[in-house]
Amino acid sequence: MTLDLDQHLIDATNAVAAVGDLDGLQRIEGELLGKSSVVNEARRSLGELEQEARKQAGRRLNEVRTELEKLLAERRVVLEAAERAAVLEAERLDLTEFDRGQRLGHRHVVTQTWERLEDIFVGMGFTVAEGPEIEDEWHNFGALNFPPDHPARDMYDTLYVDYGEPGSTLLRTHTSPVQIRVMESGEPPIYSIMPGRVFRSDTADATHMPVFHQIEGLVVDRRITFGDMAGTMDAFTKAYFGRDFASRLRPSYFPFTEPSAEFDILRDDGSWLELAGCGMVHPNVLEAGGLDPEIWSGFAFGFGLDRLALMRHGIDDLRELFRNDHRFLSQF
């Protein structure tokens, strides 16, 4: 055995390291491990040796072969990685070229407020009811304890439509008629809010629109108290604004509630903000809704939805909500 396997390993190591691509590696692999390779030639000549020497030389040959395989495998990993890297580099993109403002649409800011309020009240155990925007006189006024020609009707500048008898059909001036529809539609307990669009004969300005949105609440159950109403208003305020406010209830008047109140919260500047009107459902209204006021009691509340949207975003003109200018809509 004249072959210097150690030298062969050194030569092989150098040769493998010098290979620059996978094709070259393939070639060298043939040279080092193929039929006419040094190690295979040496194996074939093993038979010429004594048993003990053959055993030793064979073990040595196996070691060398293993070493060569390892050399090749390691080099293959390196070359493969380099090749993949080259392919990937060739695919390089400037991603900022493709960031061209792909956008989702935007829910209207009123809708966002609407859904936020729904979510809060659903969390408080309320359902959400809706009703028609063109209403009859009974649901908008009569059932809500507004006698005909009563001055309380002057609190609302009503728009009527040419439908049915003159004065019989109108654009609802508040969401309160839905209270009656909810009572008509089933037995208490009722824990409902009624968001919706309402109408007044108003000229549009920064704080008025002929169309705007309200959200009404109605609770009717056994032994519901004025204190429950006050507590509910507080709980809602905290949930909506995310913190406690000092609040007050002060006497007010709505034909459909008694006692009636305005719910004010104390702003940081020390002034009171009138947030909602509320009150205990008037017995006449319960009766109009087909409920016995001796068995059921309840409270109702209502506030301006648009105003909450304006407040949240610091918008100072109600008309912006209805102008539908993309530059406005896309901010929310």
Added chain:
Amino acid sequence: MKVLLSWLREFAPVSGDPSEIGEQLSGLGLAVEEISAIGGGLDGIVVARVLELRPHPDADRIQLVDVDAGDGEVLQICCGAFNMSAGDLVPLATLGTTMPDGMEIARRKMRGQWSNGMLCSPEEIGLGEGQDGILLLGSELEVGAPLVEALELQPDILYDLEVNPNRPDAMSVAGVARDLAARQGVPFVLPDPRPAEVGESAGGRLTVEVLDPVLCGRFVARVLDQITIGPSPNWLVNRLTALGMRPINNVVDVSNYVMLELGQPSHTYDLDAVVGSKLRVRRAVDDETIETLDGVDRTLGSTDGVIADGDNQAIGIAGIMGGASTEVSESTTSVALEMAWWDPQSISTSSRRLGLRSEASARFERGADPEVADLAMRRFAELLVGAGATLAPGVVDVRGSVPNRLPVRVRTARVNDLLGTALSRDEMAALLGPIGFISEPAGGDHSSADLDVVVPSFRPDSAAEIDVVEEVARMHGYGHISRTVPSSTITGSLTSYQKDRRLVRDTMVGHGLDEVMPVPFLAPGDLERAGLPADGITVANPLVAEESVMRASLRPGILKTLAYNASHRLKGLGVFEIGHVYRWPSTEQPLPDEREHLAVGLGGRDATGAVAVWSALADALDCRGYDLVADFPAGLHPSRTARLEVDGVAVGYVGEVDPGVLEAYGIGERVGWLEVNLQALLALPHGGRPYHQVSRYPSSDIDLAFEVDEGTPASAVRACLVAAAGGLLVDLSLFDVFRGAPVADGRRSLAFTLRFQAEDRTLTDSEVAEVRTACIAAVEGALPATLRG
């Protein structure tokens, strides 16, 4: 209603600083809109005489006024008001004066002319609002005198209160004082003037006849003699002015003063002008006419009440305004003074019908106090006796029918149940007493837990137990009721419709569409311009024509939105709206056919974009079994629109807006269009698809391309394939559409990929071939289509 603190204090010794009292008033339900200090801070303002008025050489809106401020020197003032003449006395804020609003008066040039002070309007010196021009002062004042001294102004606090319609009693200073005294726990006392009565009794000089006792619940008349018409004393003028009433003369001023103080409106007739010395209260007859005090000829109707004279000629409209023929004038010496109680409903109806509002009608229609007339008469006389008048003895008092007011049974338990309080019977009685609600144990039985409450005549709103509950709550203080949260006994949730609607909205937003909210009012012609029938339900009393039609479709609003944005160089916008539309119902019903629609307008995109939005929506809602059926509804593109049918029910349209409509709306780009009757769509079955296990066996794909007539929709080919392929078909897609050679003119190639798969086995080639043959045969057999080789 405005009240002065000094005036309130004439009825009750109320105390506290002005803002504290303001909080108390708000807490009583008399919301304070404004608190202002008046009659003070007027140092430096003097009475000046206008000497000469000259135009400003370089300005139209100001003039030059020479005044004398008492020292004989001519001072030039630049002034923006034009209501004064040479010789008038006016308030002059001299140099160095600090105005009540903090403004400092300094010598300055206005458009090149010196101004040596400022002439003041009533508002600028806290003497009344909304009156234009400079305050013109009485000619008897001393020129140069400080205004405060000349007018005998006293520093005072003015509260502007918002009085709700259920509180007619608080439309008087005394009524406000009563509430405030109760809150403060101090006594409230009404005055009891006893002016001397002289001369011939009223009874023999005036007769009153009430022909309509419902209209007129009470008519009280007295006579005053020795009337000398002249100005009122300063203190009275100051109070009227502060409360927003313009002083006229002593008789009118006293009438207004008593109304403001006690809430009882009155009317004075020149007694000598009343024909037959007779006042007859009746309903007007249709087309009867009268000239009212404001000089307007008015035509009356049978719903109006009138006071007629001995000739049965109307000389006043009941409760609203007096007539010109008996108006008190310089020559008047004796007056008949009327203080009546009018039926609120009648006055409200009449006032609305006539479009005529007055301070009197505002009080009568809310319900005046039928029992205050006697006191108010004496107060009236007392105030006028100071001006030399005399009160004739005798009162003509005719009663009609005033609503019967029985004591109200108030159950203590009921009050506490409603309020969440634990008040005793006697605590409630103690709360009610100071505001005039007199109570005793129910049925006079001291062991009863309940109360019988006599409601005072000045609280007509309070007639039932619940009304007294409110008074108890109000006097107890809303803030003293402890706050609890009811535990809802139901589960909060949205309805499935509401959840689906949110999904629809999210899908639109996910498509990059912005939600818009146009007003639901349209102008006449908007619907027609959008190609829709001009039968929108109209508003009976619109403020402006642009808001006189209710939308029958969301289309005009969306188109206006796109046009508005395009005019601001914002094109290519995709917008959507979910909102109600209102239509005439097909059969008679109490309310219009109102439903919620979805509309999508895709600026700068064509029908294909709209179809993509629809398929996304259908996928989001898992709405299967729909079809797009070519259609040409007016206003939409005639060859690029399809009717949406879900389970055979038409739910809307998808396509493009007609170019003619776009032109009419001034939109210069294509608009892809989708409109869906959301209520109809969501009422149809959708979602809830049963689960199918995913097959574990391999699938096989085949491609089939057909040459199809242009008149045959791809959906028809698709439907044929679905029907023929049967249960093995798991996916079907149209992957290519090709027109041009070698495909014949008027035809196109539609290439589909079909994927087959069985749940229980691997399909054999022959099975797939069999289905393929069946598919081809079905399409070729049913449609003008041939398989392409």
